[in-house]
Amino acid sequence: MLVRDIMTRHPLSVQPDTSIHDAFLVMQENQIRHLPIMQDGKLLGMVSNRDIRWVVSAFVTPDVKALQEQTIERLMVRPVLTVDEDQPIEEAARIMRTHKVGSLMVLNDEDQVVGIVTGIDLLDAIINLTGVHQPSSRLEVELKSEPGELARVSQLMANLGINIVSVLTSQTDDQHQRFLFRIQTMNVRAAAHKLREAGFQVVYPQ
Amino acid sequence: MNVLTPTAFIYSSEYQKYKLGPDHPFKSIRGELTLSLLRELNAIRDEDLHLPLSITDAELMLTHAKDYVNMVKSASVGEHLERAREFGLDTTDTPTFPDMHEATLSIVGGTVKAVELVMDGTYKRAFNVGGGLHHAQHRMAAGFCVYNDLSVAARRLSMAGYKVAYLDIDAHHGDGVQMLHYHDRHVLTISLHESGRYLWPGTGSTYELGQGDGSGYSLNVPLEPYTQDHSFLEVMDLLLPEAFEWFQPDVLLLQAGCDPHQQDPLADLCLTVQGMSHIYERIVRYADTYCSGRIVATGGGGYATYNVAPRAWALLYLALSGQPVPEVLPESWREAWLSPNPTEDPIPAHWWDDAVEIPRKQEIEHRNRRTVERLLRDWRDVRK
Numbered sequence: 355m356l357v358r359d360i361m362t363r364h365p366l367s368v369q370p371d372t373s374i375h376d377a378f379l380v381m382q383e384n385q386i387r388h389l390p391i392m393q394d395g396k397l398l399g400m401v402s403n404r405d406i407r408w409v410v411s412a413f414v415t416p417d418v419k420a421l422q423e424q425t426i427e428r429l430m431v432r433p434v435l436t437v438d439e440d441q442p443i444e445e446a447a448r449i450m451r452t453h454k455v456g457s458l459m460v461l462n463d464e465d466q467v468v469g470i471v472t473g474i475d476l477l478d479a480i481i482n483l484t485g486v487h488q489p490s491s492r493l494e495v496e497l498k499s500e501p502g503e504l505a506r507v508s509q510l511m512a513n514l515g516i517n518i519v520s521v522l523t524s525q526t527d528d529q530h531q532r533f534l535f536r537i538q539t540m541n542v543r544a545a546a547h548k549l550r551e552a553g554f555q556v557v558y559p560q
Numbered sequence: 561m562n563v564l565t566p567t568a569f570i571y572s573s574e575y576q577k578y579k580l581g582p583d584h585p586f587k588s589i590r591g592e593l594t595l596s597l598l599r600e601l602n603a604i605r606d607e608d609l610h611l612p613l614s615i616t617d618a619e620l621m622l623t624h625a626k627d628y629v630n631m632v633k634s635a636s637v638g639e640h641l642e643r644a645r646e647f648g649l650d651t652t653d654t655p656t657f658p659d660m661h662e663a664t665l666s667i668v669g670g671t672v673k674a675v676e677l678v679m680d681g682t683y684k685r686a687f688n689v690g691g692g693l694h695h696a697q698h699r700m701a702a703g704f705c706v707y708n709d710l711s712v713a714a715r716r717l718s719m720a721g722y723k724v725a726y727l728d729i730d731a732h733h734g735d736g737v738q739m740l741h742y743h744d745r746h747v748l749t750i751s752l753h754e755s756g757r758y759l760w761p762g763t764g765s766t767y768e769l770g771q772g773d774g775s776g777y778s779l780n781v782p783l784e785p786y787t788q789d790h791s792f793l794e795v796m797d798l799l800l801p802e803a804f805e806w807f808q809p810d811v812l813l814l815q816a817g818c819d820p821h822q823q824d825p826l827a828d829l830c831l832t833v834q835g836m837s838h839i840y841e842r843i844v845r846y847a848d849t850y851c852s853g854r855i856v857a858t859g860g861g862g863y864a865t866y867n868v869a870p871r872a873w874a875l876l877y878l879a880l881s882g883q884p885v886p887e888v889l890p891e892s893w894r895e896a897w898l899s900p901n902p903t904e905d906p907i908p909a910h911w912w913d914d915a916v917e918i919p920r921k922q923e924i925e926h927r928n929r930r931t932v933e934r935l936l937r938d939w940r941d942v943r944k
Contacts, residue, residue: 486762486763488762489695489702489703489735489760489761489762489763490760490761490762491758491759491760491761491762492757492758492759492762514652515651515652516652517645517651536762538651538652538653539651539652539653539760540653540695540703540704540732540760540761540826541585541652541653541826542758542759542760543825543826558758559758559828
């Protein structure tokens, strides 16, 4: 899954001379938390919901309140963190986690802005990757970390005519991996039974 | 025979054509077994037996997409379909079979007939033993279900101005019915099921409360695996009175899948038949209190075909019609049937089961209580 598959295309943006107040309204009315500042197709900066709330808060001190009369250019953060549209999504997740930001602007080959990717987009992607959005049952198997183990499991599923919706893996120790399958059958026990017969260690269902 | 409330039983030999294959866990013979048990018990009158209605394409398409219905029709006549899997057909769970469209339509017609008999006042209660295909979706077959008879029936009721409380006690979440009415404020869907953490279809969390117009009109209690009779009843008592009091339903539509039973091979809930009998009686009592006693019931899941389904659904019919349970399971009925798998799924010797000892019983009860409390808290917030 690449960034271009999950990003929001044509994100809303404002010009640098927009007042902070108007920019705040754009974010409120559209229920968004990240607002790029663009001029003539060029990315200048970014403000987040938190940056702007601080300035428009009722609790601000007089010097901060004076900022409300200013334009968004005064408030924006730059440089903006970006990611290329053909990067894998895990790369976007890593950049966002490292820099503790909630969104990245997405660039194409010509360095033009083509979209925005946010933490919410990444969560949607995780939901998609786990397969829980499709009717399915959960099957957990511990396999040896050896070539061909996963292939044997999927061959067994193929023989049973069962579609695999998703596969997630995690390392349990040096020699083993835990595989979490979501499979498209209501009769998950029959599948688990076949796996056990073939000598696999099925963690769930028991 | 001492019938307190005349109760219609809808059945047709057409239901036997709903054939998913010799090794498939779903066996349509369940309905036949139930009817023959009721007959041997002398608990059903011929005049209360009814045939399904015929359903028009137009009514079916209020629930299902046209291209999906056409796909099912083509599969029925044995055409090879390139795109079948896109519609959930031709899978291990829901394979295609001859006369698939007609067979499923007769089941839909059975539930709609049950609804008609209750709407026109002929009966207060009706039971379509073949119905309960709660996983079928708008444009997709799923989990052994081709068309969603429950949703078609709920629509006919709500279009006639009735407020429908849908209660699903199958071990699996009633995802199809929930999704088809997720934005619908005329149908309150309530599902008690084994948690989707592991079990098909994975949905049915407490936070699924409906959307838009239907916000607050979907309720789900995901139960712990190995939940037993007492906890199931407790959860029902914590939720149903408040839900019915608030919604003020005109009729209760009950999906009475019997796979929460401890013997069922496809799920891990741990009810006994006597527990299920209590549950049916309790539901009847709630319907009396909150919706003038009107109940339209269907079958549903239930994969201990010979052992559990006939007992459970005969007990449901007895509860609906207000008849006492005869002390012994008739020998004549036991002799009339032969189970193909007497070790795994024997013909039962008695009405009642021995309960299984569950080491984590207290913990399970505690967790279920907490789940329903959390649901009530979130739901009260949403419906403000």
